[in-house]
Amino acid sequence: MLIARDLEVRAGARLLLEPVSFQVSPGDKVGLVGRNGAGKTTMTKILAGDSLPAGGEVQRSGQIGYLPQDPRSGDPDELVRDRILGARGLDHILRRMKAAELAMAEATEDDVRDAAMATYAKTETQFLTAGGYAAESEAHRIAANLALPDRVLGQQLKTLSGGQRRRVELARILFSNADTLLLDEPTNHLDADSILWLRGFLQAYSGALLMISHDTALLGATVNKVFHLDANRAVLDIYSMDWKRYLTQRAADEARRKRERQNAERKADQLMAQADKMRAKATKAVAAQNMARRAEKLLAGLDEERQADRVAKIRFPQPAPCGKTPIRGENLSKSYGSLEVFTGVDLAIDKGSQVVILGLNGAGKTTLLRMLAGLEDPDTGEVILGHGARIGYYAQEHETIDVSRTVLENMVSASPDLNNTEVRKILGSFLFTGDDVDKRAGVLSGGEKTRLALAMLVVSAANVLLLDEPTNNLDPASRAEVLNAINTYAGAIVLVTHDEGAVEALEPDRVLLLPDGDEDLWSPEYAELISLA
Structure with a gap:
């Protein structure tokens, strides 16, 4: 569960999000959306505890599972299987069990063998308490559904491609049984079958979820709330509804803001024109000033006119001359x-x-x-x-x-x-x-x-x-x-x-x-x- 109080987000001096308070509770499945550069990833890092807010605070309860866009954690020499099982501490327990097995096999004296057997029994009890072989099977099943077969589980992290490495981190987080999931573009590097499986997993997930994604099919199938980070207004608009209804409501809200702005501007223009006429008469100078103030108040507090979201103008270079086969x-x-x-x-x-x-x-x-x-x-x-x-x-x-x-x-x-x-x-x-x-x-x-x-x-x-x-x-x-x-x-x-x-x-x-x-x-x-x- 996450509770944000007066959360303010900045990138340097630039304001990304004015102070806002909200809560993400168990059962909430939130889609965090907005244009590139609006501050979604920055805000998610703050919610995860990886960065500090410019103002306000975030209260976290329970375990947080956070998938950043560019996961780099983990020992490069660590096995994929251990990285995933480590989300529940099972990797350390299994290593101790294997060490005890080896000690039993190599023991030449009864007392040494008995000590190894006692260690194995104690460790196996810990393993079973943590979920045991069923949990290990669950980890393998999650990995397989994310296109990480058994042969990959036995590899070291440093041998993986970037896409495989990210899927390992996603598998680890999904296996962790975290109370709250924070997922930043979870479908990157997933094939169609894995995306379909992930959709079903998130639909069935009972904890709190906040997800950044450009996959509208995934958002449509999973979220029951939408947080729209509006880059033009530096405001988080909260919609307690599913994706389809959000799209309709968002369009209606934008149209309403535009109408309110146009009406206010028209009335303000009329008041200012009247004030200008009245200023010509000294006896009406005070009335003209009051009328001008009324015009200013009409515009104050309204959302600024929405600018079209800027898009990078991308044109690849004019290629330098080269031979037939570069x-x-x-x-x-x-x-x-x-x-x-x-x-x-x-x-x-x-x-x-x-x-x-x-x-x-x-x-x-x-x-x-x-x-x-x-x-x-x-x-x-x-x-x-x-x-x-x-x-x-x-x-x-x-x-x-x-x-x-x-x-x-x-x-x-x-x-x-x-x-x-x-x-x-x-x-x-x-x-x-x-x-x-x-x-x-x-x-x-x-x-x-x-x-x-x-x-x-x-x-x-x-x-x-x-x-x-x-x-x-x-x-x-x-x-x-x-x-x-x-x-x-x-x-x-x-x-x-x-x-x-x-x-x-x-x-x-x-x-x-x-x-x-x-x-x-x-x-x-x-x-x-x-x-x-």
Whole structure:
């Protein structure tokens, strides 16, 4: 359960949310919505206790399960199975049980064996009290429904792709039996079957839930309250209703505010016109002044006129000249320990070509893009850059952004040939204005990081773009801008995505299927694989 009292949210000096009080109780399933950059992620971090509010307080009771947009927690050497079971402390108990088993097997003296047996019995009792084998089976079932099969459970976290790593954290949180779930874009990196399963899980969940999502089908199926963070007014509008009724009510509220503003402005204009006429007569100066005050009061307290939500104007760069084949990969292979990701992959990206990479989660799609970008070495083979090749890489986990630097510093590092004024102008087109450019990149929301990463691509003059899930974390208007940029870019694009609309915008001429590395001409038959990828 969460209780917020006079909660105020700021990003630096910028006010994101005026003081507001609300409660999220067991059974409440809240959709937190608003445009990118409105402050949804910042507010959720505060509710989770990961950040401090600018004012007010948050009271938390019970266990909180928080899924941030960019989870980085956990020991890289930890096994996936232990990471998930650790949500209930079962990983430590199982390790003690296995140690006791080993001690019993190796004991050569009766008293040592008896001590190990006593330790095992005590530990097994703790295990059964914590849910035992049924809980372990539940963890496996949750993992499997999030496309994390048994073979993945035995891997170390450091061997996973970004999408797999995020699904591990989601599985851990869902397994935790937390009293309150705070989920920031939980469907990122999920295939269609996993999204459908998650929908059913959240429908049946009896605790308190607050969720940020651009998946309107998920919101429509699960939420019974909507918190709309209005970026224009810095106000949290609370709707105690389901998603469908919220959409209708929200539209009605916007229309009402517009009518009230227009009526007030019309009456104020009439009063001011009358006051101006009366000022001409000295005997009516006081009356004119009173009339002007009445006009001001009419406008005071009304919501400011709603400005159209700003959308970043995204256009990918005019590609620099290059040879016929700017990048090739020959006999590329990658393994993590005994786990073979892919082997013997060959590909050639010709000038201006459009290629989509498909494969199940964990098939190595991100790993291959990182190889092509020069950020990861293949175990065998090599990546060969052709004449004039300039590579632009968009990473799904935003690894190209230095989180210790400011927005402006990141842009300057990506565009050393541009002066400060030119860089600021481009950042402005991506909605980073004023003090925004001095914010440290580490405090940006997922949507803001996406805009910054795309801005860094725009100034790169790249002739080959490697795009890994470029539409994640984006509201519908921003997503439409990215799709248009993909559609109109004149250079070569290699795309990894779960977004069918992104593939439609790309109009691919070829498809590469992983892990086998089979290459084929694109046909509509491959479209059904996109949401499964």
